[in-house]
Amino acid sequence: MRILPRRLPGEALSGHATRSGWDFPTRFFHWTLAALVTFSFVTGKVGESWLVWHMKSGYAIIALLLFRLAWGLVGSPEARFASFVRRPAAALAYVRSLSAGKRELPPGHNPLGGWSVVAMLACLALQVGTGLFSNDESSHEGPLAAKVSDAMVDRMTSIHGWNQYAILTLVVLHVAAISFYQWRLRLDVLGPMVHGSTSKRDSIVAAVLAALAVCATYWLVVVYPR
């Protein structure tokens, strides 16, 4: 049974009782990811002595992405890929309805936002994946770099280098879109990412998945490379 939401953010601003907030696992994933991506970006820039932290941050992001992948398969209804990955035509129709002046928030991700989520997850997966095989040609290398040829390491490192701009672009788009909804359309999208309700079933499933994601990551970056 779903617990009643503490408040209906959509109602407060737009007059439509459209949704309760996101479940806790999704909110935790979102804000932790945002913090770690920022941290990774900065520690990747400021100099070699920070690369140790850059790598640790990347490992944490791997765990988060594994969790989100699993959460998208068996998680809360609104977090499941099946519920928000829509046909491109649906995304187009949604944009048209927005420009026609329709002002409402569908529950979960909207048909366009769903694709933004997929794009961000894919780019981040590419980033942590290539990071595992990258090196800085001196004292730092990803845990799997020793397993492949130098030519492959170079290729991975170069992808790791330019893909950061793909991520940056998506993040800027994301923040712009959120601002547009929040302050132009006056639809509260920030509130549901702060407050929300989580069913008991979801809490238990999320705890199990989180533990599995951490174990899988530990195996990938510590046990397997040995």
Next chain:
Amino acid sequence: MTRNKRFLALAVLGVTALAVQAQSPKPEDQIKLRKAAYDMMGYSFGGINAMAEGKRPYDKEEAARLADLLVQVSMVPRHFFGEGTDKGETRAKPEIWTHRADFDAKMDKMVSEAAKLPAVARTGDEAALKRQAKAVGEACGSCHDDFRVKR
């Protein structure tokens, strides 16, 4: 290796390096030579660093051998950043030649930190080796940050 023998080896290497510099190889050859030296530094320091990070089992003899090699090759690159070597197959930044004093200071720092490694490795003190490896790594990194083009 005894102190005298080591001193002799360093002296020979130093004289060779000077002689090589006096002959002044073509810029493209200088670039090749310094790259080769950095590769050797990567090999020798990489092995020590892997031990320090627990990625390779600690081995006192091997650490000492690699440290000796590192000391020798660490003194090579500085002689091959001559005129005209800012162009070509290199990731050396032009700042090396416009901020030469800073570059030389960072090079000195790296060489002097590397020079401490053999003695530390021979004590068999793993924690001390870890500390000194970190100091060397930071010395390498501070120069790369300012003077090497990122990939």
